[in-house]
Amino acid sequence: xxxxxxxxxxxxxxxxxxxxxxxxxxxxxxxxxxxxxxxxxxxxxxxxxxxxxxxxxxxxxxxxxxxxxxxxxxxxxxxxxxxxxxxxxxxxxxxxxxxxxxxxxxxxxxxxxxxxxxxxxxxxxxxxxxxxxxxxxxxxxxxxxxxxxxxxxxxxxxxxxxxxxxxxxxxxxxxxxxxxxxxxxxxxxxxxxxxxxxxxxxxxxxxxxxxxxxxxxxxxxxxxxxxxxxxxxxxxxxxxxxxxxxxxxxxxxxxxxxxxxxxxxxxxxxxxxxxxxxxxxxxxxxxxxxxxxxxxx
Numbered sequence: 001x002x003x004x005x006x007x008x009x010x011x012x013x014x015x016x017x018x019x020x021x022x023x024x025x026x027x028x029x030x031x032x033x034x035x036x037x038x039x040x041x042x043x044x045x046x047x048x049x050x051x052x053x054x055x056x057x058x059x060x061x062x063x064x065x066x067x068x069x070x071x072x073x074x075x076x077x078x079x080x081x082x083x084x085x086x087x088x089x090x091x092x093x094x095x096x097x098x099x100x101x102x103x104x105x106x107x108x109x110x111x112x113x114x115x116x117x118x119x120x121x122x123x124x125x126x127x128x129x130x131x132x133x134x135x136x137x138x139x140x141x142x143x144x145x146x147x148x149x150x151x152x153x154x155x156x157x158x159x160x161x162x163x164x165x166x167x168x169x170x171x172x173x174x175x176x177x178x179x180x181x182x183x184x185x186x187x188x189x190x191x192x193x194x195x196x197x198x199x200x201x202x203x204x205x206x207x208x209x210x211x212x213x214x215x216x217x218x219x220x221x222x223x224x225x226x227x228x229x230x231x232x233x234x235x236x237x238x239x240x241x242x243x244x245x246x247x248x249x250x251x252x253x254x255x256x257x258x259x260x261x262x263x264x265x266x267x268x269x270x271x272x273x274x275x276x277x278x279x280x281x282x283x284x285x286x287x288x289x290x291x292x293x294x295x296x297x
Contacts, residue, residue, distance in 0.1 A: 001025055003209065003220045007227030014042055016106075017229055019190055021113060024231050028155060028255035029188040030111035031229070036060070038104040046095045049111040050118065050156050052146050053097070054088040054251075056081055056194070058105015064120040066095035071120040077105060081160065081249045082196050085130065085143055085292045088123040090153070095120070108192070110146065112255030114154035123151055126293045132283050133169075138274065139284035140169040148261045157187070157254040157263055163242040164286045165196075165203075170238030172271035175212045176254075176264060177234035185264040187254040189232040191240070193224045196247040202226060203246025209237045236268050247289070 012018025017033035055077030078084035146158030195203025209220040218235035242248035
């Protein structure tokens with residue numbers, strides 16, 4: 001199984017990234033990235049999965065139709081992932097959704113197989129909690145738009161992480177591949193990367209995933225660039241390293257079979273002590289890169 005999918009290696013139909021449970025070899029998590037030209041439109045059936053549509057760049061309209069009626073959401077979006085929090089739209093399973101963009105753009109469709117059908121909904125940018133996690137060179141920003149406890153889904157968990165150039169995130173290395181009620185949940189995870197360039201030079205970073213035990217032997221050390229994907233069915237994941245001068249963005253999509261929708265993790269025992277050093281250091285002064293708007297537009 002190939003766990004690092006460089007840009008262009010995860011193409012599928014109209015999508016520049018098309019990760020399905022079947023392609024990933026697991027049961028629940030999906031990610032599609034859709035690029036639309038000005039005036040472009042794309043329609044898809046949600047099938048047995050729930051989806052959150054979040055603009056990576058540009059604005060769009062999301063129309064959702066099913067046996068219960070039709071909903072339409074205008075997403076203001078953003079110029080790019082390094083400049084603003086975005087609003088988003090939730091579309092339920094067993095529906096048909098259409099994404100249309102007057103000016104064009106790039107849009108992420110984060111998905112998870114699910115059993116409950118929840119109503120279609122709009123997620124405003126001003127309600128997205130922006131968290132600063134870690135301190136010193138482990139400082140990063142987390143946009144918790146689809147986090148458990150923040151926005152209701154059946155199975156899907158989705159967040160954005162921005163790591164300033166030169167910093168490490170997903171550190172200490174952690175895992176969520178064993179069912180231990182109240183301590184650790186089993187979640188498949190997708191990382192999708194974008195980088196801030198500098199004077200026309202594209203950015204890059206590095207992603208590590210290491211085996212966490214018998215039968216949990218995912219092993220990745222990848223140089224990642226714009227549009228790359230890393231699949232994490234199991235294992236210790238981290239660090240995610242941003243090269244100096246280039247901020248790193250990754251979109252995390254997670255889902256699993258746990259009865260409780262929760263992000264419960266276990267730190268690597270060799271590195272867990274790093275968290276204890278955080279209170280003694282300041283947060284990287286470059287953060288936050290931005291905050292959520294105070295009110296709706």
